[in-house]
Amino acid sequence: MGTARQIVVSVSGLTKAYGATSVLKGVDFSVDRGEVHALLGGNGAGKSTMIRIITGSAAKDAGDIVFHSPSGELRTEAEGRRKIAVVHQELALLPHLTVAENIALPYFANGAALFNRKRAAGQAYDALAMIDREFAATSLQRLIGDLSLHEGQMVEIARALASGAELILLDEPTANLTAQETDRLFTVLRRLTRESGLSVVFVSHRMKEIRQIANVCTIIRDGRTVVDRAATASLTDADIIEKMGQTATAHVSERAAVPTRRALDGEPLIIKENGFRLELRPGTILGVAGAPAGPSTLIATLVGAARSRRWTVSHASWPDSFSSPRQAARLGSGFITGDRSHKGILHSLPIIDNVLASRRVVRGSKVTGVHEQTECLDLMQALKVKAASIWNLPNTLSGGTQQKLLLARWLGLPSRLLVLEEPTRGVDIGTKREIYHLIRQMAASGTVIVWWSTENAELLEVCDRVMAFDTEGRCAGVIENEDLSEDRLAELTGMAA
Ligand SMILES: Nc1ncnc2c1ncn2[C@@H]1O[C@H](COP(=O)(O)OP(=O)(O)OP(=O)(O)O)[C@@H](O)[C@H]1O
Ligand SMILES: [Mg+2]
Structure with missing residues (x-):
């Protein structure tokens, strides 16, 4: 130079x-x-x-x-x-x-x-x-x-x-x-x-x-x-x-090391769009790829935020459609929003209330007991959240750390379904790998995971199959794990990888 x-x-x-x-x-x-x-x-x-x-x-x-x-x-x-x-x-x-x-x-x-x-x-x-x-x-x-x-x-x-x-x-x-x-x-x-x-x-x-x-x-x-x-x-x-x-091992793809998991027994969750039907056995990790228009309608239906004329979601123990996100949560449909700042983080409540929010809805409890403080600290430790105090407000945490609070909400909570919108948004490389591991553990315990990400490399790394949406919002196909590649995803979503 x-x-x-x-x-x-x-x-x-x-x-x-x-x-x-x-x-x-x-x-x-x-x-x-x-x-x-x-x-x-x-x-x-x-x-x-x-x-x-x-x-x-x-x-x-x-x-x-x-x-x-x-x-x-x-x-x-x-x-x-x-x-x-x-x-x-x-x-x-x-x-x-x-x-x-x-x-x-x-x-x-x-x-x-x-x-x-x-x-x-x-x-x-x-x-x-x-x-x-x-x-x-x-x-x-x-x-x-x-x-x-x-x-x-x-x-x-x-x-x-x-x-x-x-x-x-x-x-x-x-x-x-x-x-x-x-x-x-x-x-x-x-x-x-x-x-x-x-x-x-x-x-x-x-x-x-x-x-x-x-x-x-x-x-x-x-x-x-x-x-x-x-x-x-x-x-x-x-x-x-x-x-x-x-840790330097953090960047090594876990995908090769993880044996393809067999789906667990149990009632499947069935997702339908006219002419299209997908059965998700407990333990499946389904990726969702493509421009947001398509995935967002599907996700709104899955979590009870809106009813869609196109999509239906059924499970033996669920009603035809959820009447509210609260009902969805109580019946075991968990959700991490992609809009951390406007819909996810409760800005005026301390860290502990942010971490325990879902647990309180699912369990119907309101009070902060001593055991809750221990639970909160355990969850924070699992995700390596460093905070001066659990009573601080979330805006004293960095962006990626706030994202971890949203993940902590559902971590280890037994759910039938967990819908994740861009769950590792802003999370650093080392922690991402740990999150992949924690989510896999949840799948191994029987939760169906639906994971929307705009980072195709991430979908390849964590998902058993990926549902691809084209730029018009239509489902363009489902790719099984062994056929997954960035090229294939790019082709189906109509978007360069
Ligand atoms: N208003 C605040 N009050 C107290 N601590 C704060 C405040 N803003 C930031 N911090 C602390 O400063 C440190 C650096 O935060 P910063 O947001 O700059 O991190 P970052 O590098 O942008 O991280 P990320 O990749 O997660 O976005 C963090 O430990 C955070 O908790
Ligand atoms: Mg930052």
């Missing part, structure tokens, strides 16, 4: 503590013009905290943050921050405004005199069309509150891409995207970095994506920088995992 570096932002000796918890203990991190820089680290390492400090939405305790202009001059923090766009780990859109208004608002907030509806719509269209033309054509006037999680994610990314920022910080932007959308996002990022010198900081726990998009990486661990600006290609997966402080 003969040429001098063109630094966009450089952070040095950054420290931050929340009360007695020291989160950042002297982090160094710098980003060059035109690069896609992966910021890596296990759950709770401090990635989101550092991003919030760089954008100014959290205060630092000590350390320096220096911004440079494209010509190399120093900028004030305020100037530097005006050139940053961020997609936070949890979506931050205004639900009562339209898609167009949400995308265009930052322009107007940055000094345009009056909100011009027509101009806003034009800007929003251009932004969305970069990643999805059809969505852009049909969604500008929809309210954010009516969008699915995954549509909201697209809007947020489009807003950042269109903001004219010189640096964009993407905190797990792909967690809600399908493989095809992720591909399109990456194409846009590559073009913008090459043509306009955009710099991107990319946080993800998906190794495959990191390799696809990031040329440089920085790894933080326990609040310190352990790898500073290494070429991604110079590190193996095992190196990265080891540097993050996770």
Whole structure:
């Protein structure tokens, strides 16, 4: 690399503590013009905290943050921050405004005199069309509150891409995207970095994506920088995992090691759509793949959230359809929502109530007894949740750690069916493998698992069979374990893997 570096932002000796918890203990991190820089680290390492400090939405305790202009001059923090766009780990859109208004608002907030509806719509269209033309054509006037999680994610990314920022910080932007959308996002990022010198900081726990998009990486661990600006290609997966402080065996696929399990005896669960019938014996792990439209209708029926005219679910001991999610839960149909922030986490209740929520519904109990505290701590230990106290609120935990609270709710609770929407969203690589193992154990005890994921590699690794949906929301087929491959899934879902 003969040429001098063109630094966009450089952070040095950054420290931050929340009360007695020291989160950042002297982090160094710098980003060059035109690069896609992966910021890596296990759950709770401090990635989101550092991003919030760089954008100014959290205060630092000590350390320096220096911004440079494209010509190399120093900028004030305020100037530097005006050139940053961020997609936070949890979506931050205004639900009562339209898609167009949400995308265009930052322009107007940055000094345009009056909100011009027509101009806003034009800007929003251009932004969305970069990643999805059809969505852009049909969604500008929809309210954010009516969008699915995954549509909201697209809007947020489009807003950042269109903001004219010189640096964009993407905190797990792909967690809600399908493989095809992720591909399109990456194409846009590559073009913008090459043509306009955009710099991107990319946080993800998906190794495959990191390799696809990031040329440089920085790894933080326990609040310190352990790898500073290494070429991604110079590190193996095992190196990265080891540097993050996770066991190196964690990345070895368990699939080969796990003997194909025989389905257990017992009444099957039967899923039907006109002309299509699937029998799920106790202990089956059924993957669900494809664009969200199809899977979400099926899942709503399975968990009693909505009745569908298309799908029926039957079991000898169940009514024709559930009257409510509560009834579904009591009859042994468990559910982990993919919308952690809006539907999963109970933000105003302490960690213990979040962990025990399902148990209380299933058992009909309300009081927090001493035995419950032990139960809560055991569940947290099984998932390696570190928290200063079980009485803290969930927003004191990192994103991936909050996800583990949702998993803890159903872990070890005897259920007939457990429906999982993207259960490892935001969970770090080491813990993912442990979760696969824990869910397999639940299957081995007789629970039918239905597992929807946008990460095809994950479905291959954990599922006995996978039901694939095409982009129109129709079931395109069911693939048995021995025939499973990323290519086959890509073919049936109509989406690149
Ligand atoms: N408001 C807060 N109060 C107390 N502690 C906090 C607060 N916000 C974050 N923390 C703590 O700071 C640490 C770092 O959290 P952070 O969200 O930055 O992690 P992360 O690297 O983004 O993890 P993940 O991969 O799970 O998103 C965690 O231990 C978390 O519990
Ligand atoms: Mg985070």
